[in-house]
Amino acid sequence: MEINESEVALSRLFRALADPTRRGIVDLLATHPLSVLQIATQFPVSIQAIAKHLVLLESAGLLTSSKVGRVRTYTLTPAVLDLAACWLFAQHTEEACSVRAREAPYAQ
Template sequence: MPKYRDDVDRVLRALADPTRRGIVERLAKAPAAVSVLAESFDMSLPSFVQHLGILTDAGIITSEKTGRVRTVSLRPGALDVLHLWLDEQRTDAERRADRLGIHLARHHEGAPS
């Protein structure tokens, strides 16, 4: 079992909710002020802020307050733990197919046209 299992569990729990996935998808484009971000979601601001708290606790987003405006953004590398875990779940056949694809691509690049 990977040492980072708790991190994987925390991130997956946070992303299990469609609203939180929507927030992450939106923040992948650019950071946003909480009030602006909340406009895209059909819920009260306190409910929306609870979703942000869950994403913050999971280490997926960070926030910064400047004056009266709180801006949230994705934390760089926050989802890397999922990439690691998913890669470990790949079968040997998938890995062999990947290596074959790389080999064929290299062979094709060197072949005369």
């Protein structure tokens, strides 16, 4: 099986979203852009740790950043999330979804 560019992007995206802190950052940025400091104050880790998470999310294409003076601001890139949503949607059929929904532990 040949790996194409979208498969590589998808793998990078899921790897970036595998960490709960990074998912939390994505949640924060879903409504509006924030500075590194605004993001960092929402998590119980150092600003350096948040900066590393932001770099990884940006390299996965989930975020873009801009810098004005000493302030770096991050913005969510929703189109990349669309790639994941389309892939996930393509992995199931209507019948499989209804069976999985009935078997899901939280459905009871």
